[in-house]
Amino acid sequence: MRFSIYLVSSVIFFACGKQQKAIVQRDFNQVTVQMLSTDTMSIRSLTQINDSIIGFGYDKGYGFLNLITTDKTLFPVDNSDFISQDAQSATAEQRATAFSGSHFFSLGVGSPAVLRKHDVNTGQSRIVYVEQHEAVFYDAMAFWNKNEGIAMGDPTDDCMSILITRDGGEQWKKINCERLPEILKGEAAFAASNSNIVLHEENVWIVSGGVVSRVYHSSDKGNSWSVVNTPMISGASTTGAYAMDFYDTQHGMIVGGDYTKPASNNANKAVTKDAGRSWNLVADNNGPGYKSCIRYVPHSGGDKVVTIGVTGVSYSPDNGNTWKNLSEEGFYTMQFLNDTTALAAGKNKIAKLHFQ
Numbered sequence: 001m002r003f004s005i006y007l008v009s010s011v012i013f014f015a016c017g018k019q020q021k022a023i024v025q026r027d028f029n030q031v032t033v034q035m036l037s038t039d040t041m042s043i044r045s046l047t048q049i050n051d052s053i054i055g056f057g058y059d060k061g062y063g064f065l066n067l068i069t070t071d072k073t074l075f076p077v078d079n080s081d082f083i084s085q086d087a088q089s090a091t092a093e094q095r096a097t098a099f100s101g102s103h104f105f106s107l108g109v110g111s112p113a114v115l116r117k118h119d120v121n122t123g124q125s126r127i128v129y130v131e132q133h134e135a136v137f138y139d140a141m142a143f144w145n146k147n148e149g150i151a152m153g154d155p156t157d158d159c160m161s162i163l164i165t166r167d168g169g170e171q172w173k174k175i176n177c178e179r180l181p182e183i184l185k186g187e188a189a190f191a192a193s194n195s196n197i198v199l200h201e202e203n204v205w206i207v208s209g210g211v212v213s214r215v216y217h218s219s220d221k222g223n224s225w226s227v228v229n230t231p232m233i234s235g236a237s238t239t240g241a242y243a244m245d246f247y248d249t250q251h252g253m254i255v256g257g258d259y260t261k262p263a264s265n266n267a268n269k270a271v272t273k274d275a276g277r278s279w280n281l282v283a284d285n286n287g288p289g290y291k292s293c294i295r296y297v298p299h300s301g302g303d304k305v306v307t308i309g310v311t312g313v314s315y316s317p318d319n320g321n322t323w324k325n326l327s328e329e330g331f332y333t334m335q336f337l338n339d340t341t342a343l344a345a346g347k348n349k350i351a352k353l354h355f356q
Contacts, residue, residue, distance in 0.1 A: 190242045247296040
């Protein structure tokens, strides 16, 4: 079944709202998990379209969920036309999604990496970028405004793969490695939750992981870049930072660990108070283990954060110093809808999280 998606004029992204709300003083002590969908699909990316529609990427394409009726429209992806002669198959998995203007964007993880621009009013989609390389693997995507956007992924050369658009997603150009910091041996990124990228004002931060874990920063929308090391666990292809969020231009947090050792909480949470120039571990060997997504509670003053993963839902009221485990229900990714409600998705499920 297909349905049309009509945009509404209300402010839908709390981080970009035109009005500042008062700081939320309430604390969270529990969460109620309300399942909206239990279809067989793996979902690692959620993007809010409007007050009632959420877009998502899954292992066979992308789709939309009506939060009121719970009806879904799925768009399975067929990349067979782009298979090179030496390729075995064309992956359809979509782990990077974004929304800008009236368009939803979905980017595949592996080769061929195909980026589609979907008009949510007409339901029509077009391919706006294709990249074929044995090492291509895109992880996350976001937009500063209706014209300027960015996507990032694993290196195919001597730098991280970073795509930029300046025309509303019609054209995407890959930044030349001469303009980016050189990668270190074993450095890559994780397509775990579409949260390797964070944008605030003209800033962009990108987190890497693997044998080393670093944070890349640009203060001019991707024109120039710097990079710093993090104290996150490292040394193996499965270690490091998996996700990041910033409350404002100064305060941010990264989470991760080692997904092969989900109970380990060694060096898997770090914070910055200086726009990402330095990072310090918090709750080391304490609090939650491996996590794949981190989100600041909207309008909370930058102290309250929720992090999720296959190990459940955890909450910190004090910027990661102490933690409460609110649920054992495992998820891959999440997105706040308002101060007390979030959407979460994972293997075979999409749910609303009601925090109390």
